[in-house]
Amino acid sequence: MKQSYVYILKCSDNTFYTGVTSNLERRFSEHQIGRHKESYTFSRRPLALVYYCEFTDIQIAIEKEKQIKKWSRAKKIALINGDYDTLPNLAKKKFRE
Template identity: 45%
Template sequence: MKTIGDHNYYVYILTNKSKTVLYTGVTNNLIGRLNFHNNTLPFSKAFSAKYRCFYLVYYEHFFDIDVAIKREKQIKGWKRVNKKELISGFNPSWRFLNSVIE
């Protein structure tokens, strides 16, 4: 049986500077993951590096990793219009939240 304890997990959405690409991920360390995305290797083939998705526009907090992973998969399965509605409800101006959580 799992206990909730002090575990923290985040589902997050990043975008590029012109807000044309969306990347959805899950992590247990949001600040660390943002630093990772912002400091990828120069020739990285990772999606976020290739499309320069470094800007946080959305996140959700969870205590259970299974719930967080389920939510990430749900969002990844959505069409762009649904993802845009989710982000706009949380962050209407789509401002970059990186400095807010650091």
């Protein structure tokens, strides 16, 4: 089966970009050289690959990418740092009293 990857890049402005690809090395290179001028990362180079995970099903990878894109910065940082135990707590919505 063909591998797919969900990845997170840290941009020079300290923001994160989450994407999905079937060729992580090529896609990261495309981001670094600015191949797509309309892309979010184009004006935020240089970039660092700070996280990736592999999938054998592209549909599951796409679902995971969409999920991560909705996460808060704190939750993305926990994922990047491997703090998996804190992820559920970071998902809880804070309500105003």
